[in-house]
Amino acid sequence: MSEIINLQVGRCGNNVGNSFWENILNEHQIDNCGTQLENSSNHPKERQNVFFQEHANQKFMPRAVLIDFEPGIIDSIKGSLLGRIFDQNCFVIGQTSAGDNWAKGYHSEGPQWIEYALDAIRKQIEACDCLQGFQIMNSLGGGTGSGFGSLLMSRIREEFSDCMLHTYSVFPSSQVSDVVVEPYNATLSLRHLIENVHQVLTFDNEALYRICTKTSSDSTYQKINHIVANAIANITCTLRFPGALNSSMRKMSLNLVSFPRLHFTMSSLSPISLRPTTRDLRVPELYQQLFDAKNFLTDADPRHGRVLSAVTIYRGKVSEKEVLEQSLNVGNKNSSYFVEWIPNNLKTSLCQVPSKDFNTSAVSIFNSTAIQEMFRRLGEKFGCLFKRRAFLHWYTENGLDEQELIEAEASLKDLISEYQFYQDATAEDDEQNF
Numbered sequence: 001m002s003e004i005i006n007l008q009v010g011r012c013g014n015n016v017g018n019s020f021w022e023n024i025l026n027e028h029q030i031d032n033c034g035t036q037l038e039n040s041s042n043h044p045k046e047r048q049n050v051f052f053q054e055h056a057n058q059k060f061m062p063r064a065v066l067i068d069f070e071p072g073i074i075d076s077i078k079g080s081l082l083g084r085i086f087d088q089n090c091f092v093i094g095q096t097s098a099g100d101n102w103a104k105g106y107h108s109e110g111p112q113w114i115e116y117a118l119d120a121i122r123k124q125i126e127a128c129d130c131l132q133g134f135q136i137m138n139s140l141g142g143g144t145g146s147g148f149g150s151l152l153m154s155r156i157r158e159e160f161s162d163c164m165l166h167t168y169s170v171f172p173s174s175q176v177s178d179v180v181v182e183p184y185n186a187t188l189s190l191r192h193l194i195e196n197v198h199q200v201l202t203f204d205n206e207a208l209y210r211i212c213t214k215t216s217s218d219s220t221y222q223k224i225n226h227i228v229a230n231a232i233a234n235i236t237c238t239l240r241f242p243g244a245l246n247s248s249m250r251k252m253s254l255n256l257v258s259f260p261r262l263h264f265t266m267s268s269l270s271p272i273s274l275r276p277t278t279r280d281l282r283v284p285e286l287y288q289q290l291f292d293a294k295n296f297l298t299d300a301d302p303r304h305g306r307v308l309s310a311v312t313i314y315r316g317k318v319s320e321k322e323v324l325e326q327s328l329n330v331g332n333k334n335s336s337y338f339v340e341w342i343p344n345n346l347k348t349s350l351c352q353v354p355s356k357d358f359n360t361s362a363v364s365i366f367n368s369t370a371i372q373e374m375f376r377r378l379g380e381k382f383g384c385l386f387k388r389r390a391f392l393h394w395y396t397e398n399g400l401d402e403q404e405l406i407e408a409e410a411s412l413k414d415l416i417s418e419y420q421f422y423q424d425a426t427a428e429d430d431e432q433n434f
Contacts, residue, residue, distance in 0.1 A: 002132035002248060004050055004239065005124045006064045009152060010098075010145030012170055013137040014066055014073045015221065019229030020137070021062055021082060024051060024240065026356045027233065032081045034059035044242050044353065051240060053087075053127045061087050063127070065120045067152075069094035069109060069144045090124065092117045098143025099394075102185040105147020107399030114151055118159070125160075133164030133198075133249045137232070140186040141172030141179060141205075150192035157196040164249035166199045168232050171298075171374060173205035176224070181391050183381035188404065190378075191411040193264075199253045200264045201235065201365070203228050204374055206299035214294070216274050223274055230355070231269055231297055234363035237351045238313060245349035246311060255347055256367050258308045261418060264371050266298035268364045276357035283322035286314065286362040287330060298374055305370025306423050307338045309345040315353065316360035323348055341425065369423035372416045379412050 008017035028048055029037040036045075036058065052060040062085060068074050071093045077083050078091065094113055098104040125131055134156055138145035149167075156165055169189075172182035193200050208224045216223060238246040246252040257263045270289035271281060281289075290312060293301045314323055327348050331338070338345055355361045385391065386405060396402065 002050065002130050003063055003128040004132060004249065005121065005128075005134050006051065006062065007121070007134055007136045007152065008064065008066045009136060009138040009149045010068055010142055011070070011073050012139030012142065012225070013145050013149070014068055014077060015225045016168070016170070016228050016232070017064070017066065017137045018077055018082065019225050020232050021064070021085075023229055023233040023356045024236075025085070027237075027353060028052070028240070030060050032085055034061055034085045036060065047240055047242065061085060063124055065090050065092065065117065065124060067092040067113075067117050067144070067148065069096055069098045069105070069113070069148070071095065090120055092120055098147060100141070100179045100181060100185070101143045101394055101398060102147040102150070102188045103395040103398035103400035105143045105149070106151045106188075107147075110148045110151045113148070114155060117152060118155060121156075131163055133166065134160070135249075136165070136167040138167065139170040139172070140189045141170070141177055141182040142185065146185040146189040150189050153192050153196040164253065165197050166201065166249055166253075167193065167197050168201045168203065168228070169193065170203045170205060170228065171378070173209060175209040176205040181385070181394070183378060183385055184391070184395065184405070186378055187382045187408045187412055190415070191408045194261055194411060194415060198249075198263060199257055201232075202264055202266050202298050202371065202374070203231070204298040204300075207297055210299070211272055211295070211297070212274075215272060226274060227269070227272065227297070230357070231267055231363060234269065234313060234315060234355060234361065235267065235365060237315060237353065237355075238349055241351050241353050243349055243351055245347060246313070255311055256309050256365060258342060258367065259418075259422070261415065262308070262367065262422065265365050265367045266296055266300060266371055267366070268292070268295045268297065270295060270362045271358060273357070280316070280360045281358075283314070283318055283326050286318075286360065287326045290362055290364045291330065291334070298371060300368070300370045300373040302366060302368050302370045303337065304373060305368045305419075307345065308342060308367045308369065308422065310364060310366045311347045311349065312362060312364045313349045313351060314360070314362045315351045315355050316358070317352065318350065318360055320350060323350065339422070339425070369419045372419040375412060375416050375419075379409070379416065382409060382412070
């Protein structure tokens with residue numbers, strides 16, 4: 001069995017991770033004490049150990065490490081009903097704040113805690129038979145998730161280079177937070193995401209805020225975290241339950257990442273609702289919502305770019321015939337939005353186990369050049385701050401060299417240029433180059 005260790009970094013990462021574990025415990029029919037429920041006999045169990053470690057007393061424990069410089073959020077998780085299921089050695093808790101400062105998380109505070117985090121990770125690895133990789137949940141707007149998250153990615157890639165590394169990263173938005181230095185934090189983090197990670201599954205607070213206000217008239221962190229956790233549970237269902245497509249982290253990246261640096265994907269959900277429902281959506285309804293720009297969890301319009309590759313995962317009792325028909329229809333109807341020089345770049349997968357809140361649901365993951373819209377907005381906000389050297393002293397006082405910001409900005413511009421290059425590429429270009 002190939003195991004995955006979940007690493008939750010910072011306030012956002014731990015809040016999202018908390019909701020994620022609540023979701024998949026329900027899907028795997030495990031209670032908060034780690035006991036398999038008696039009515040779980042119809043649930044497939046052969047891949048349960050991917051995210052859970054089974055003990056001799058038939059108790060299941062999450063393969064996870066929870067990290068934060070501030071004790072508040074992890075203390076609340078430990079004190080909750082869910083907290084009983086975690087190994088007490090999986091918590092790495094500081095006593096100071098990173099102060100929404102990437103440099104504190106990476107340079108001044110982070111190095112004091114990195115060995116503690118790696119020791120906790122090694123203990124989790126010792127309980128694995130064949131580790132396939134790590135997935136990190138973090139935000140790029142704060143100090144711990146962005147700064148310490150970047151340091152952790154670098155060290156994991158250095159020490160465990162044979163393992164896959166995916167992140168579920170939330171990009172910042174002024175709609176949700178009033179932290180003015182978020183563009184610095186996100187741009188500095190982005191460079192490490194480019195260099196050290198195999199696949200980044202992006203979420204954008206701008207899009208999440210819009211979806212929350214549309215579905216429930218207001219937006220709170222709890223609701224945003226709920227949507228992100230639902231998306232992650234759906235994306236990982238093929239890793240946790242039997243299926244032919246995306247059955248491992250490596251296969252997922254193989255299907256979605258055509259070029260090593262262009263590994264930033266965005267996703268859409270159907271249905272998007274903060275309330276559970278028993279109504280079964282048919283495949284055409286699911287497809288219509290998945291390809292609606294309003295349901296994308298990243299604020300980038302897919303119609304403004306071209307799709308390099310895409311995967312759609314259906315959950316629950318859906319018709320395989322309808323799935324194949326809709327896949328062909330969408331491929332033909334939207335062919336202009338897909339690059340023609342990558343064949344069979346729209347794939348589908350079925351998972352019979354429904355999600356926690358819906359009898360039928362679906363998630364699509366897109367590697368689209370349209371994501372550069374989000375990067376361009378980030379670059380503009382970064383530029384407004386950096387050209388005046390605003391707030392720069394908070395970073396240099398914590399060990400950051402100004403050259404790091406210059407290199408991070410250059411790396412962001414290079415990434416945008418690469419996405420634009422492949423957006424403009426045609427099959428005729430390939431023939432001429434050949």
